[in-house]
Amino acid sequence: MPRLTFKTKQAKTSGQILRTETFKKSLRIQNQDYQTLVEKHLKCKHLFEDDAFPADLTSIGSENLLQNLPPCVTWKRPHELVKNPQFFADNVSRFNLHQGLTQNCWMLAALSSLTLNKDILTKVVPQKQSFQKNYTGIFHFKFWRFGEWIDVVVDDRLPVDQNGKLIFVSCAKKNLFWGALLEKAYAKLCGSYEDTQIGEVSEALVDFTGGVNITITLSEASADLWNIMLRAANSGSLMGCQTHSGPEMIMENGLVAGHAYAVTGIRKVRVWL
Template structure:
């Protein structure tokens, strides 16, 4: 059976340097039009009104108080970016539970090459200002340029959602507005997975790791990832209630954090592997071993202490790798290319996008439990070429990373239900160039079966 789907190759259209225009809006054209007419831009596709906030996020009483204001109406000297973009620039709003998105921003600011792709830096409130800004996001195989006006929702003169700790800096609020536009509304940003935004910021390869079944090589993987252009985040387990309960150890239940670094220190003659995390609230930290005020820091060299330790309540903290895997539930690594997974600098991975679909009644065959229909699922053949000597040295020639994502039929992120989707990996016998994946081969309990990956995707 031939594979059901289309192979996508990377061409110039839809690339980061030549992105598609989201909702057919051309930033340069709209900007020039405002200059010609000497007017301030107002976005017709994401109007500064209640429809852009969305339903269920604010009470009727608060919604009636909302006023959309441009930054120049809030401060006398608005700036897009002040002294460079930083993971400490912003704090989460009190009414929107989008820590998954803001934790991704924390990761984004650690890789300025990627940051400059998502947040074009030439934007300003002074030079040829017309009230229009734009950002770039990767969406299911293509990059899009997203235009917004700079009218922001406020109550009593204060921003409702994300805000900068520097009162006259507005890139975080405008970036959040652009992403809310892509997702449908601010309300559509409520609750999510950090992997969603990490993918939309990079268009790269995604790895999801269950920390309760973490491989022994995880810290090494994280160390290599940290040294490359890679974004990382994690999530704590959800408690018995949907509220973000702060535990006695300082960790927040059901909350997303940015992984901002890894470091190895020597404490009393023993090597200790540490992980650094950032709370997107901008405050509130871990209180256990290796926290800011932990006596463990007195056991390391003054050099390491100076390099790592900060006692500011800025939301960033260290903890041991053991505590990290014990306390947190899962983590996500998103990279432009998974080259970091191989020790050899000669290794360069290649990637391919394949688009397919499940059709009810024909190709939606279910899991291996459904032996009569499972074999009808869409399937794709992958050939792994032999590695050259430099790359293969110390590596596994069969190294492959498969990542599955689901496109949304609706622009509004929260309007579709959750689905279980996944994939199975099989080994085709050597030399079987015309081998057919038969019903018997796919459903037999031992033949060829390698692994099964199941995702719970919020669509």
């Protein structure tokens, strides 16, 4: 594993403490205000369709990702896929989400770390969103970009194959859709699903937290690495790592080459030779 990344909740700079929760009201993309749109579509009794990120191939991409798509792609709302769709569950864990066709394991590794800190998770995934109460087909998420929290609105139309299976991120619980909708919002922030294919865990950790990032190349790490990681874990920092880039294959140590992981804990293990 050549790189280890962790994000700290706060950092001391010139005697001051910078915190992630002390910034002004979130900015909006395309001037789309979530609450205004909800009220508008409740009044007209029409489900929201996001013209800023349309349900067509332009939102998926323009190059290699399109070549990997199944022959028939349609966009469906969760109510069309399962009987009782749910947005979020209190017991979400790092094992809930499954990667789709997009090569965005770096984003999912950061998102897995996020599930270990409920305060930050609920900042990115605003609660009280539902497929039942005041449902208008619209959801929103918050990401940190260039020193500001950005509120990203999306409709809930998701790309599926001919069998009604989600093409991109899905949840182990088939009726849970927060992960798929968050991925769609992040794709909208980046430009398209294809634009989320290549990245670093560190990039996503910053986008999901607004925190201070430190990246360590393990071949150049100091002898104090263990203590650094231990202090990071004890302070509640979110951590991730990535293996050397290259064709995805299982290496002798059991890790997958060219893959990203969440670091969920630090332990010393006694090995008997």
